[in-house]
Amino acid sequence: MELLDYTAPATLDEALEALRATPGARPMGGGHRLILDMKRRARRIPLLVDLGRLDELRGVRRGPDGGLEIGSTTTIADLVADPLVRGSHAGGLLADAAAAMPDAQVRNRATVGGAVVAGADVAAALIALEAGLHLRSGGARSRRVSVERLLAGEGPAGDEVIVAVEIPATTAQGAYERLAEPAALSSLCGVAVGVTFRPGGAVGACRVAVCGGPGPARRVPALEDAAAAAPGNGAEPRLDGVFESDDVASGEYRAHLARVLTRRAVTRARDRDPA
Amino acid sequence: MRITLTVNGDRVEQDVPPNVLLVDLLRDTCDLTGAKVGCDTGQCGTCVVRLGDRSVKSCQMLAVQADGAEVTTVEGLSGDGELTPLQEALWEEHGAQCGFCVPGMVMSLTDLLEHDSAPDEQAIRAGIAGNLCRCTGYGAVVRAVQKAVKDKS
Ligand SMILES: Cc1cc2nc3c(=O)[nH]c(=O)nc-3n(C[C@@H](O)[C@@H](O)[C@H](O)COP(=O)(O)OP(=O)(O)OC[C@H]3O[C@@H](n4cnc5c(N)ncnc54)[C@H](O)[C@@H]3O)c2cc1C
Numbered sequence: 001m002e003l004l005d006y007t008a009p010a011t012l013d014e015a016l017e018a019l020r021a022t023p024g025a026r027p028m029g030g031g032h033r034l035i036l037d038m039k040r041r042a043r044r045i046p047l048l049v050d051l052g053r054l055d056e057l058r059g060v061r062r063g064p065d066g067g068l069e070i071g072s073t074t075t076i077a078d079l080v081a082d083p084l085v086r087g088s089h090a091g092g093l094l095a096d097a098a099a100a101m102p103d104a105q106v107r108n109r110a111t112v113g114g115a116v117v118a119g120a121d122v123a124a125a126l127i128a129l130e131a132g133l134h135l136r137s138g139g140a141r142s143r144r145v146s147v148e149r150l151l152a153g154e155g156p157a158g159d160e161v162i163v164a165v166e167i168p169a170t171t172a173q174g175a176y177e178r179l180a181e182p183a184a185l186s187s188l189c190g191v192a193v194g195v196t197f198r199p200g201g202a203v204g205a206c207r208v209a210v211c212g213g214p215g216p217a218r219r220v221p222a223l224e225d226a227a228a229a230a231p232g233n234g235a236e237p238r239l240d241g242v243f244e245s246d247d248v249a250s251g252e253y254r255a256h257l258a259r260v261l262t263r264r265a266v267t268r269a270r271d272r273d274p275a
Numbered sequence: 276m277r278i279t280l281t282v283n284g285d286r287v288e289q290d291v292p293p294n295v296l297l298v299d300l301l302r303d304t305c306d307l308t309g310a311k312v313g314c315d316t317g318q319c320g321t322c323v324v325r326l327g328d329r330s331v332k333s334c335q336m337l338a339v340q341a342d343g344a345e346v347t348t349v350e351g352l353s354g355d356g357e358l359t360p361l362q363e364a365l366w367e368e369h370g371a372q373c374g375f376c377v378p379g380m381v382m383s384l385t386d387l388l389e390h391d392s393a394p395d396e397q398a399i400r401a402g403i404a405g406n407l408c409r410c411t412g413y414g415a416v417v418r419a420v421q422k423a424v425k426d427k428s
């Protein structure tokens with residue numbers, strides 16, 4: 001495993017400075033992706049900047065506008081156990097998505113920031129929840145961008161650190177459904193929905209994000225329109241080219257799964273709806 | 276890099292290069308060979324140890340990440356030659372054949388029982404979702420945990 005140097009700064013400013021000073025340096029959350037990548041020699045990292053000692057980046061707080069502010073190094077296990085998260089509209093959806101991670105040991109180490117960058121199940125859930133990110137980099141630079149936009153683009157810059165994930169307060173209800181690939185247990189296709197229901201249970205607004213396959217988690221407007229159409233009223237959503245093929249599944253098969261899983265997720269969200 | 280950690284109650288101070296895995300530090304430097312490297316890719320769970328109060332896969336962690344931490348391996352669960360009630364139950368229910376997976380199973384299940392004193396079958400199975408066994412299978416392991424829970428209550 002190639003790793004030249006490691007540092008575990010005690011403050012965020014020191015971490016940002018270390019990332020700026022060494023080209024190619026990477027921030028590390030739990031390391032559950034990075035260490036695998038280094039073992040496979042998929043990357044050569046001159047300096048790992050471990051965010052694990054930054055208490056300021058860990059934990060869940062209530063944000064100023066009533067939403068949730070989740071520190072980026074909060075582990076997935078702590079996220080889904082947090083009383084603020086469990087008591088919010090995001091609790092059910094995040095618990096569903098976290099359960100897609102392979103086991104308790106991975107959830108005990110993998111962080112929310114790492115899960116955003118990984119762009120898989122938890123990232124899809126965050127997109128359905130309209131989550132935003134607060135990023136910082138050296139020289140006191142700071143920006144805000146949605147998870148959706150970050151993953152649609154290049155991801156964080158090399159010297160940028162995700163400080164927090166921000167979930168706005170809404171009344172939408174969420175749920176996540178997926179089909180796992182039997183050998184590796186990663187999601188062939190996963191669908192996260194955030195839905196508001198009208199009195200009587202009809203779908204009002206619906207956000208749908210999918211993951212699985214080569215690309216990162218993303219929104220799929222055609223599935224949103226189909227979910228919002230009255231039952232029996234909409235034609236099957238057209239998903240040509242939305243899903244890619246790889247050596248485990250064809251894009252067509254993933255598109256079929258996405259239609260089925262969206263219906264299941266909306267049903268599950270409806271069962272959770274308190275109204 | 277110089278790190279200091281507690282392993283099974285003993286203080287360990289050691290110079291380690293940053294690319295050394297926690298499991299290798301435990302096996303090669305501390306001579307604790309309970310945790311094993313089955314897959315090296317985070318899938319099999321033979322390397323599970325306790326870090327603080329949570330079980331982790333020590334093949335997916337750098338030793339330097341454990342600086343300052345308290346680590347417990349299967350050797351540290353009870354006194355020399357003694358078994359915990361969970362280990363006793365695994366013995367009685369034939370929860371081990373070759374035994375390669377057992378230290379990891381024991382560490383994952385110890386964590387489960389510490390956070391949930393009466394897990395149902397589904398919770399027990401979820402608790403060993405990250406542990407692969409190639410010979411015993413999982414039925415005997417599940418029965419052993421159920422026995423350990425029943426004996427305690
Ligand atoms: C065997 C195995 C199977 C897994 N299967 C799944 C699965 O099916 N689905 C799933 O979702 N996850 C799975 N995971 C978990 C893992 O791959 C990631 O999803 C996990 O969330 C990574 O989190 P981390 O904190 O360990 O990331 P790290 O490995 O620390 O980092 C991953 C990437 O994110 C960047 N990064 C991390 N934190 C920040 C931050 N705060 N700011 C900026 N950049 C950051 C790093 O630079 C790196 O590029 C699996 C892990 C293992 C070991």
Ligand code: FES
Pocket residue numbers: 311312313314315316317318319320321322323332333334335
């Ligand atoms: S050796 Fe760590 S999970 Fe297999």
Ligand code: FES
Pocket residue numbers: 370371372373374375376377407408409410411412
């Ligand atoms: S007893 Fe042999 S691998 Fe489990």
